[in-house]
Amino acid sequence: MEAISKCLAVPKESGSTALIATTVVTTISLVSLARYTLWPKKHPIIPGPLTTTIPKLSEAEIAQITYRPDYFPGARDVVTPYGNIRVYEFGPEDGRKVLLIHGISTSCMTLKDIAEPLAKKGCRVMLFDLFGRGYSDAPGDVPYDTRLFVTQILLVLASSPLSWTGENGLSIIGYSLGGGIAANFAATFPHMVESLILLAPAGLIRPENFGRASRLVFTTGIIPERLLAWLTKLRLRQPIASSVAKRVKKAGAAANGLRQGEDGKENLLDVATQEAVDPVDEPPQTAFELEVISFVHWVLDFHHGFVPAFMSTVRHAPLMDQQGYWRQLAKRKPGTTAVLLGTDDTLIQRDDYVEDALPLIGGEENVFWRVVPGSHNFPFTHAADALERIYEFWAME
Template identity: 55%
Template sequence: MDSSLFRWPSPGPQTAVAVTVTATAVATATLLLLARSALRPRWGRALPSPLKTTIPRLPSDEVERLVYQPDAFPGARDVDTPYGSIRVYEFGPEDGEKVLLVHGISTPCITLALIAHGLVKRGCRVMLFDLFGRGFSDGVGDLPHDERLYTTQILLVLASSPLAWTGNDAFRLIGYSLGGGIAVHFAAAFPHLVSSLVLLAPAGLINAADFGAVSLFIFKSGFVPERILAYLTRIRLQQPIAASRKAKEISPSAAAADIAATEATSDGETQKTDGSSIPFEQHVLMYVRWMALHHTGFIPAFMSSIRWAPLTDQHESWKLLARRKPGSTMVLLAQNDEIIDVKGYEREGLPLVGGKENVVWKVLPGTHDFVMTHSERILKEMDELWN
């Protein structure tokens, strides 16, 4: 018998090259996967807030120097939930009209302090809370920070009150920036609860190009390992905000950081809730920098919000606002907003919500932080809406 019939043919030069290339590709892909796994931080389910990590170790005089202190508002409570603890404040006359306020992407509820106190002076019962991963609320590390998570958080906050915040026309809802995008989804899901909806420079229809195409790709594609992106984001949010407006041209994380920065910047001054006057940019930048260093849930929450929160392309949810009772919705934009294209919002958003016959739509002086620099003007508009 011819033994050559049982021989495996010897590989030729082309076959050897193909095998080598394939083996190299497999080895490289394996190495990349291992490196990616090693560079992916293992976020916990609940990421503890500074109330559990940093504040207990600080001397009382250092706590008193914090920009945002645990007793910033009356009626503070920490609500334990399956997602972690939520810091909630509720104060004002118990029989007053109830108003819930939802803040933005990078700063806690103290951003809405002037409006909240102004409403209480008008006899309202107000409730504020820190979104997951901000202020004194724990972070959520294993779920996307999208409208579903934040809608659930609002329901948990409402359920924590000793007073009834449910039923038909139970409360008025105010949402600022990201909080506006969240408020749109909540009001669309539970229209019977919300007697009046006020959107202050709301997210939802922001032009994605304002984030920067490279920035959005890097945040959403997963191309950059999570640990590296988290490090870059933390550094970015600790740098002077004034510098960040130029840095977006050279830093892939800068444009996204600018979205956060505009909530916390102003060229003028404002009043702290304790009455002292300091430059507003310094006032809030101090806290953003402190939170980036001391809140384990802040960077993951910020990054996840850029990816999943209702910041852009929310046209379908805005359409649902057209079903609301005429005159029960108000949209207030800032004339010189650094994020929101006021004309673009009016061109795209106003028809979605039913036009000016259905909603109150106004443009006020100020920039994106007008909730602090022009709070009295905003309160005046609410007075007119609510008679």
């Protein structure tokens, strides 16, 4: 009987081992599947629409895009290790060299009504699409931080047949995120930047102005990457209905963190929506605002690197806590730095910036500081007012 019992015990032990092995394999498979599904592999370069979409479209379909590849004259594609960059350069070759840098969610089209009049005034202007925006490719495996954007500027400047990088080689106009990038670039290469104009610049947005849920969702990694990308894309499709002026609280912590801040706070996606639409004005928006919104929606459909680039920018770009760079701006020659803020801007709040930014960069005796009509998107809703201040700053007729 004892021998029989031992024999009968073997199958039981084997069955237990088989069950454990099956459980382990299943668990590993499920974890791997979840990781692949929710935390996708990052590619070095995510191609932009110029190579993935535009070649498949007819001329009539391309003509329907509000920001077309030939939107500005002097277009070129700059090949870099980070992917291709879409650049435009036009205006008199011997004019003041002006580089314009757009914001977080749009393309350089938003600075059209600043760039074109400057070129007509005799400036040599250069615009480009930030990585992952417009027609520029998206690096997929690096953080979208100051290092990446400063490198992109250097690559863009080096692509010109003209010299842009010498002593006092250029002036920079940066809007929103572009203002934060421009400030950090000028602080890093002070000799290169003759004059610096910051339009509703990011960089010193107070973290407490954003809701806790919004910061938690984007900065902790508790929401799986693919799910967060889906929520972000969904939110960016509704810049008008979900604008900051319509503060209707919604249930759901993750959705609330993406749709609006709690306790009247902004949320991190308001950086994007306020570049596309004025949250103070009621619909209908201006014709150009609608064009900007249309292109944001087009990019969401046809630029696969846009949402990953946007999410990384929210996490790593110079939106907040850039005091170290801004202190360096105080060392600039008096009268070579200008800051323009919108009267109704709820994102870059003028009172906050008067208190936080103005002392850092040397005070009113050192900086050309003006408030112009409009909200956060005043560079294209009130471009004439912004241009008037720019002409005043440069003493242009």
